[in-house]
Amino acid sequence: MSWITVIWSVGGGACLTLAFIQFIVWWKNRAARANLVFSVLAIAVASFAALELALMRAQTPEQFGEVVRWLHVPVWVMIASLVAFVRLYLRAGRPWLAWAIVGVRTLSLILNFTFWPNINYRQITALRHISFFGEPVSVATGVPNSWMLVAQLSLLLLIIFVSDAMITVWRRGDRRQALFVGGGILFFVVLGTADGVAIGWGLVSMPVTVSLFYQCLVAAMAYELSYEMLRAAQTTRRLQASETELRETNQRMGLAANAAKLIVWSWDILHDEVWLSGKDRSLLGFSQSEKLTAERARSVVHPEDRQLVRQLVENSLTTGEEIDAEYRIKLGDGSVRWVTRRASVEFGDDGKPVCERGVLMEITERKLAEQALVESEARFRNMANTAPVMIWMSDINKLCTFLNKTWLEFVGRTIEHELGNGWSENVHPDDLQNCLETYVEAFDDRQPFVMQYRLKRHDGEYRWISDSGVPRYDAQGKFIGYIGSCVDVTELLRKEEALREFEERVALATEATQLGVWEFDLTTERIWVSEKVREHFQFPAEGEITYREFEQRVHPDDRRARDQAMRRAIRTHGAYETEYRIVLPDGTIRWIGGRARCLPEGDGKSRRLLGVSMDITERKQAEKLFELATEASPSGTVLIDHQGRILLVNAHAEKLFGYARDDLIGQVVDVLVPPRFVHAHSTDRANFFAAPEARAMGAGRELFARRKDGSEFPVEIGLNPIQTPRGLVVLANVVDISARLAAEEVTRRNREQVELLGRVSLLGEMTASLTHELNQPLGAIVNNANAATQYLEQGRLNPEQLQEILTDVVRDARRAHDIMRNVRSAIKKGSALRGQINLNDVVKAVTHMVHPDAAAQLCKMEMSLAPDLPAIECDPTQIQQVLINLVRNAFDAMHDTPPGRRILEIATNHNGEGTISVVVRDYGSGISETARDRLFEQFFTTKEEGLGMGLAIVRSIVEAHGGSVAAENADGGGACFHFRLPIKEGIPQ
């Protein structure tokens, strides 16, 4: 019996058996790849063992070499499967190393077959037989092949690889596996390798026994695998037990969940099986028996929410975190429910999710409620935003929580500004205090409130707002704040203000105009009267007035007319005006003027009269007065309208024109005008109406009027325009001036006489001047003549001298003649020779004329003449006369004045009003009181020998020139006589 054969065979056989077993295991569970690899390894080792046996029985070196050669094949398989095993079973070892090993080993295999006999030996020289375990075995002697190193390199790498894997597993924490499996593999590999190397390099002389080590390795690995199998069986049993337990637990949970309306589920992730309780299955529309995958289970989720759920699950599977989500599921009966999901994931040892367990809770009611709330809120918001009023809400802290769009648009600010207390920034500073107080007060009492304040609009204008708020409560009756609305009442307030003002004005107006207002209700026959009416009619201050009482007051004579007017108005739905008398309780009679109008009702009939009344007694009296005045006028009064028709004549006019009143009224006024003037008269009339003003008619013209019998008489007519409601009328005042004209004629003639007298008397009083004037030339003539005679006697007279003398004589003679002629002309009445005369010249002439007199009286004359005196139209001789009179009077007045003070001042002045004044002032005795009033009278004189005509003539002349004369005592003594002449008649300056 060969023990070697036995051992090796048994060993090989055992390996094969183990390989077979493990192969079956793998067959059953394809996932157990490590087992497959093991079986491959075991087969390889068995082959190795067989070949090793063959090696030991080799007879010839060639045989030996051949076997060694074929030995490398199972060795390759062995190494490769060992590497694979480590990788699969231990799940460790660097992959690149693994590939390196396989690569190198493959290389060595290829090399092995290229060399003869094999990679180990270059040459096998001999075969020896040694005793190994009492048997002869073949041992080769030969030349080792250096290429053997390649093979040995792979073994070295293998050792490194396994060591590294071992360390990795150790580090991983699987100490047992590292040590036993890794360590074991390492141990046997090292030994085998050492043995192989030793034999290969001929270091020892023994047969190849490497396979022994590997057999041991196989055995160890088989044990390991079996151990695993055992454990797996145990685990399975436990698992089954757990599963049963789980099922039970689930069922219990399911019951509980059902009771609590929860759907409980668990999802076996590995097997993708979802467990649901039977009830839940039917609830969700699943059959009791069908296998539920996660996918299938999720089919109940509402399509819209599936994505969400998928994400949820993914999230929890990866991160293990659970996010609350709400989604819809469809029940078996088709109804949709809202659920919320809560699950937790269990992870296995390998970090992979193993199982997920969760709960679905129905939240349909809540969800619906929420939705309903959201909808209702949305509806509310929508309504609030489209409301024309501003709406606000506040919470229990009085802070504003909501303002609708209308508010925001009004103030032009964003919601962020307004919430809380921001809204109060828009309130007018003056109103803010009050506003807040009202709000707070009401709020604290949970009372509704109304307040008004000014709110700043987006355009900056402050508008009056009426804000009303009420407390609000939730469904449970708890107070949750206030809600309110605001309305812009600015216009309303303005209107109220306007109305108030209007009413005031009306009241004021009626008060001012003393109008009484009344309203008469036809149906009740009651009258409402204002205070003024009560006053006018002397009704009591309080109390109702009936129509009867009102009518009682009306004067009996006027009742009918008034009543008729009113009834007519009622019938025609119109208005009426009346004037009537009333008899007051105390007996006085007043005139009342009134206007009334029917107020139509909706149906077109009138039931009410609205009227105003006024006390027109004064006016009536005034009218009466006017009539009386007109009648009593001493001049004729004719009232003419703008067409020239006579409206009114008074009694005097009748007398003047010789017509009866009625004959004239309605006639055109031309009947009173002489035919030749009619045309001009119409023109005048038209002109007058175009520019009506009170004035005399036909200024500058002589006017004539015509009587009924055709005779004419001179008239003066004054025109007065009067505005009446019916238009403009003219009141013409006609005065017959024939008598006056005659008187004027007489006066004129008188004056002329007086003037003549005056001139004559003046002449008499000019003696002194005259004498002086004449004596000068005459005296000169005498002197010249005498001188000539003397010269002649002395023989000194030459012809030239004589010529001179004679010339002078002739001149003086002529002078004398002229003087006489002037005197003559002064006496003559003559037509008033008027021309443009400068008064200064007149004054100078007069001064010259009277200076002899002045000298004789030792009076000094002073002239102060205004320069640039305008010329006036006058008769110079007459003015001279005036001046001479005044001057002579002045001289006489200064008779008793001391000579040094005998001064006569004549002054001319141009006055602003278009007149020239001449002043003659003396320092004489002045004008006495008695004389003053009679100064300018005819035949009034204070002189012993005076005619009394001087000043009368002065006045006559001055007035004929359109001027005036006056006299008074002057300051400082003496009198001052002054007269004034207009520069130009009727021409404005």
Next chain:
Amino acid sequence: MMSSTAMVFVIDDDQSMRKSLERLLDAACYKVELFKSASEFLSRSAHAGPSCVIVDVQMPGLNGIDFQKGLTEHGREEQLVFVTGHGNIPMCARAMKGGAIDFLPKPFKPRQLLESVERALTRSAEQHRRASEKNHAGGLLERLTPREYQVMQLVATGMLNKQVGGELGMAEKTVKTHRAHVMQKLGITSVAELMVVLQKAEVPQVAKPGTKV
């Protein structure tokens, strides 16, 4: 007729009158100067010799009467002859009282005028003479000392030297001395002559003390 130192002045505002007067006076061989107004005349300085002024009473500006007053006030010695175109008695009286030589209404007889002129010149000359004598006498008197003057005054009253001395509180001898001086200074030898001098100088007489008035 006086010598050439005599002048006749004519004041009249009327030209032909002036001219005719000039002719008249010239024909009578007087020297004439014409003036248009009294103020024109006054602006001419006083004539040294005898002068006569023919002046019209009624003139604008300064009239004749005022002119006369003015002359008197200024101490001018011209003799005035008034002429007038129109005179009255009051005017005439006033003029004469004021010291005029004559008052002639126009037209006057030339002979009348010339006579008045002559009279005026004579008077004027007389006045001049008197004036110069007065001046001379006055000058003599001024030579006296105050004491001499006093003595002279009393001597002029006829008092004796002794009386004079008693009056003035002087010794008779002193009086005599003063008296002698006075006589010598005045160029006289007697009291009578003294009287004459005093008269000429128009010195007012002092009353003799003690005489009962």
